[in-house]
Amino acid sequence: xxLTIDLGNTNLTIGLYDVGAKHASPLLAHHWRLATDHExxxxxYGLQFLxxxxxxxxxxxxxxxxxxxxxxxxxxxxVTQACREYLQQEPLVVDTGVKTGIRxxxxxxxxxxxxxxxxxVAVFKLYGGPACIIDFGTATTFNALTKDGDYLGGAITAxxxxxxxxxxxxAAKLQRIDLQRPPSVIGRNTVHAMxxxxxFGYVAMVEGMVSRFRVELGEDMKVIATGGLAESVxxxxxxxxxxxxxxxxxxxxxxxxxxxx
Numbered sequence: 001x002x003l004t005i006d007l008g009n010t011n012l013t014i015g016l017y018d019v020g021a022k023h024a025s026p027l028l029a030h031h032w033r034l035a036t037d038h039e040x041x042x043x044x045y046g047l048q049f050l051x052x053x054x055x056x057x058x059x060x061x062x063x064x065x066x067x068x069x070x071x072x073x074x075x076x077x078x079v080t081q082a083c084r085e086y087l088q089q090e091p092l093v094v095d096t097g098v099k100t101g102i103r104x105x106x107x108x109x110x111x112x113x114x115x116x117x118x119x120x121v122a123v124f125k126l127y128g129g130p131a132c133i134i135d136f137g138t139a140t141t142f143n144a145l146t147k148d149g150d151y152l153g154g155a156i157t158a159x160x161x162x163x164x165x166x167x168x169x170x171a172a173k174l175q176r177i178d179l180q181r182p183p184s185v186i187g188r189n190t191v192h193a194m195x196x197x198x199x200f201g202y203v204a205m206v207e208g209m210v211s212r213f214r215v216e217l218g219e220d221m222k223v224i225a226t227g228g229l230a231e232s233v234x235x236x237x238x239x240x241x242x243x244x245x246x247x248x249x250x251x252x253x254x255x256x257x258x259x260x261x
Contacts, residue, residue, distance in 0.1 A: 003015070004068075063087060104151050142209050180195055
């Protein structure tokens with residue numbers, strides 16, 4: 001089993017792939033989406049990993065390897081230490097020098113988040129380019145991939161939940177809300193008005209950004225969405241063609257295979 005770990009600012013997403021299965025592509029046998037705890041120490045992460053393995057009837061001896069992508073530098077070392085001490089594995093950390101199968105055309109390739117790299121790797125391998133990859137996380141990112149596998153860059157804006165928190169924190173009369181679909185675009189109360197602005201406002205932004213990306217990447221551009229809120233947005237628009245909730249984990253699995261072939 002291959003353990004894949006996507007360490008984000010808000011969520012810690014973990015997947016287990018059955019790399020020994022006789023299928024065209026290894027199966028994502030188990031997956032978990034947990035809250036990222038910035039105060040957690042290596043021992044706590046290690047015990048958490050052991051608990052997840054035990055929950056599905058596995059032990060560290062069942063692991064073939066570990067592939068880690070992190071956009072939280074202070075936690076990267078802690079999770080790496082936990083993997084060494086509790087899982088007896090040295091994780092492959094997605095960073096400069098790791099084989100990815102794509103070319104990074106960013107001005108500073110080291111500045112591209114490891115999760116964005118993993119997303120691009122998965123899309124190029126599974127769907128091909130050109131593509132606009134939208135990741136709905138703490139930030140909402142739009143990523144451009146050419147038909148030849150060149151990662152060009154993209155656009156970054158605040159994620160939906162981050163925008164909702166900003167409204168609550170900086171507008172005295174606005175309350176914290178759950179992101180749900182309101183009855184109509186025109187909200188008849190404050191909660192529905194905020195839900196409309198956040199959900200439909202982001203949908204409109206997605207549609208506009210996809211249109212602008214298509215001008216630069218071509219009419220045959222695919223649109224792939226991932227991240228915790230991707231499904232909520234995809235339900236409201238037809239421009240998202242492929243919904244891939246575990247895209248980053250798929251990318252980590254492919255990167256691990258490229259570096260162990």
